Amino acid sequence: MDKYDYVESIFQFLKGVTGINYQLQIKEVLSQYYKNIGKTYEMPDYYGGDQKNDGWVAEDAIFYQVFAPTRLKNSLKKEIQDKFKEDLSGLLEKVCNEKQWSGEIKEFIFIVNTFDNNLPHDSERYFETTVTKLQKRYGVNFNYRVVNTEYIREVLIEIQDIEVLKRISSTLHIKSLIDSNGITEKIIMDLVIGISGNLSSKSINKSTQTTYERISTSQKIDINNLGSKREEIEWVISELDVVERAINSINQDIISENKFDKVKDFVIGKYEDLSSFYNGEALYEKIVETVLSYSNDKWTLEVPMKFLVIYIFDKCDIFEKTGDSYDTP
Incomplete structure (x- = not known):
């Protein structure tokens, strides 16, 4: 803590x-x-x-x-x-x-x-x-x-x-x-709302350039049986700069400089729990659904929540890695 x-x-x-x-x-x-x-x-x-x-x-x-x-x-x-x-x-x-x-x-x-x-x-x-x-x-x-x-x-x-x-x-x-999970849940919502705001700004300002550098390879989608979600995942990865900007924003908090690490650990924990029962597309959807359950505004925040999950997916923190030299452990 x-x-x-x-x-x-x-x-x-x-x-x-x-x-x-x-x-x-x-x-x-x-x-x-x-x-x-x-x-x-x-x-x-x-x-x-x-x-x-x-x-x-x-x-x-x-x-x-x-x-x-x-x-x-x-x-x-x-x-x-x-x-x-x-x-x-x-x-x-x-x-x-x-x-x-x-x-x-x-x-x-x-x-x-x-x-x-x-x-x-x-x-x-x-x-x-x-x-x-x-x-x-x-x-x-x-x-x-x-x-x-x-x-x-x-x-x-x-x-x-x-x-x-x-x-x-x-x-x-x-x-x-002290309930560190309860604190984390609030941070998650702050981050997801920040992602949502960045998405809105980017859709309005079409000239905004994507600055995100991809970590994973396309093979990671295949080995995790996410082929049916390929188009969605590939598009989100191409726009993940909105997540990085939101992370930079919440990490400016003078009280807690590692807020994103808390969020990441929270999502990884949910992935580890759910991967015993689900895999592939069902696992992906269940992670999004489970983390989204901490919000009272599920319909509005579903898309930015997917951005958060896919960001952690691309960083190779959840789902099986390809073993490629392009992936970082």
């Missing part, structure tokens, strides 16, 4: 936590994050009274407030606005007038658990207006952010040491729950 697996698994876990547990789990992530950069994240005891401080970084005067409803209501937007104003007003009273928490604030980060939803729109600029009024009232300037769990993903991505991510997942008791 790599950084991508840990980041996504921690992120998905947090989206399913509610109430005070959400706040406690956020604390574990931020504690490890700030410790990793030589700073300290402190979370005051929430049983000790409402001090309007769910967590803070004393060195930077950054304050966190967490709003974690147990379920989403139609009135969520209004609830977020009211909670933001109440918490920020209370914090500024503690910091500016009562000189608590070192009497200084440089940043206020308000985290909302929206589960799988986005934050409600703020077209009326409620938060900006509220902050401006409070800054004037208390004679202080500071930055602010209203975010959801995506903020924690940003924090996790900044962590370069995978051992820190392992510690976080272990602390949250989710290390054993």
Whole structure:
């Protein structure tokens, strides 16, 4: 497993936590994050009274407030606005007038658990207006952010040491729950959608030149009893530059630089399982069908999925090789 697996698994876990547990789990992530950069994240005891401080970084005067409803209501937007104003007003009273928490604030980060939803729109600029009024009232300037769990993903991505991510997942008791296949399936869909987009662009821009260099020979089609699919396979191989461009794109991800290797290993695994029961054309169709079953859009993605399978076929990673010097193991 790599950084991508840990980041996504921690992120998905947090989206399913509610109430005070959400706040406690956020604390574990931020504690490890700030410790990793030589700073300290402190979370005051929430049983000790409402001090309007769910967590803070004393060195930077950054304050966190967490709003974690147990379920989403139609009135969520209004609830977020009211909670933001109440918490920020209370914090500024503690910091500016009562000189608590070192009497200084440089940043206020308000985290909302929206589960799988986005934050409600703020077209009326409620938060900006509220902050401006409070800054004037208390004679202080500071930055602010209203975010959801995506903020924690940003924090996790900044962590370069995978051992820190392992510690976080272990602390949250989710290390054993990491499903690398589930992560791979999402990467497969990202890649196939990228192939689909490249195919569409190529069909529109007829002047696009094919740059793909074929690996296998035509004999590989024969020895694998794929003669009835020869025309389809030969045509796809001639256009496989659309796959290479999609691979280059997903491999730019700063979290995981070997995404295609995950996809390739996934498809090879399906081939190895299915080759015990199928061969030839039936095996080819079954591989496409099986990998495509992870998509909710089978009709649209069938062609780009065939491109992916044939790309791996041409690279000699699946199906019997010809033994030709042109083939690479």
